[in-house]
Amino acid sequence: MDLKDLYRDVILDHNKRPRNFGKLEPCDSSADGNNPLCGDRLTITLRFDGERIDDIRFEGKGCAISTASASLMTEAVKGLDRKAVENLHAQVHHTLTDHGGALPPAELGKLAALAGVREYPARVKCASLCWHTLEAALAHFGTQGAAATTASVSTE
């Protein structure tokens, strides 16, 4: 196990210069995610174009894995609808937890950089917090008064 497998250049870069960092105001839906065990917190704001994610931002405090994962996720999900996000999330989840050592599928693109996390079970939750938060924001969208309230999700 080499640390460079976990802290790949892409991860370090997205940690240092997170993309889509900040808040969309106004937004169509938002969610707070936190992992009380490690103190990671993030907020995701979304704007929709019909059923598709038109724009997404995140902000918060977390470790390098959690920050980079959120940054990479925001780049990957723009233009996707809920079903496509769910599919992508399932693939990311598989890549984070698969111990068979299979290569991540090509459609993951830059998200494949997170594959090193699978060797560090204690860190899987760092990488997946943003995805759970995004799912909560998607589920929140379309509910009564979604734009004015914030969903929340907690993982441990």
Next chain:
Amino acid sequence: MSTPGYDVARVRADFPILATTVRGKRLAFLDTAASAQRPQAVIDAVVAYERTSHANVHRGVYELSQKATDAFEGARERVRKFLNAASTREIVFTRGTTESINLVAQSWGRRLGPGDEILITWMEHHANIVPWQMLCERSGATLRVAPIDLRGELDVAAFESLLSPRTKLAAFTQISNSLGTVLPVQRLIAAAKRVGVLTLIDGAQAVAHQRIDVRALDCDFYVFSSHKLYGPTGLGVLYAREAVLADMPPWQGGGDMIRTVAFTGSTWAELPYRFEAGTPHIAGAVGLARAIDYLESLGIEAVHAHEQRLLARATHALRAVPGLRIVGEAAHKAGVISFVLDDVHPHDLGTILDAEGVAVRTGHHCAMPVMDFFDVPATARASFGCYSDDADIDQLVAALGHAREVFG
């Protein structure tokens, strides 16, 4: 360098786990505050009990049951002597510090009502916060919290001013698990006594590092866990002054805690058995007794001096690491150092240190209010025990340099 008169190499040889490697690297175990390692003597005592002496206690008339009962009650007497309690009637075995505190909150706490207050400090472990919050919720009592300052010292004057005729219990830690602060417990207990307030001392972080004398302290409750004292997990102790314990109702019902059971009503066993429902952790108690023997064979004062030297050395070395900030700089500290490194989240730090064989705790240390107070999401924490040595500290400092390289 070494601590004069303290042969740490010999002590290390008593702990088989220290000879294991982590990914080919020497193990630098710096998480004793979370759980201490076991010396061979404790492992042997537990195995010998299981192999030759196990049966249920306080039950059979056959020889094996008598042997197990003798071993278990012998352990209780060993704990009594260790704490200098007046009687074994004051020593209740529990599952750990957390259960000891919950026992007091559930049983003694039944007398509380609206208008009553419990006083704790800002630097308590969650185990000494949440049971009181739950008690306040169901009784209508109020929880008061004495503040701390930015060095991690308790504001003693504020603590004293929060004591009032409404206060029924002051519960505080002897040593902060997240900051390492040693609290002036003698003074706090005396202040509580002056206004007739009972005291509970959380000794989880203290028992393995300084001599405890509950009669000299004059506290009403003292709680600790075996596994922080080089003994097995799953076992803890509640010391309670007999006059206080005698006046407390049972909290868990079952076997061993009764004198008679009939459908018209049951009567309770003598102290301390009234508070020990069910079959106890007999092997754990045997292991704890052996762990106390072991610690006393090293000399608690000698271990204390050794850990204080390591604390000074590590504090000096860590202050020299660029971008490192120590969280908690009280005048009197135990062998616990919490710290954060600029631009490197404690969890990333924990993973990188692990790759270098260095085991430190990262997170909120079950002390979220402390993290909030210092405005950090988490810290890394290095803590020392009787077997810690200079090489552990050197390995930590070198690994911190490596973390700096990874995160550029």
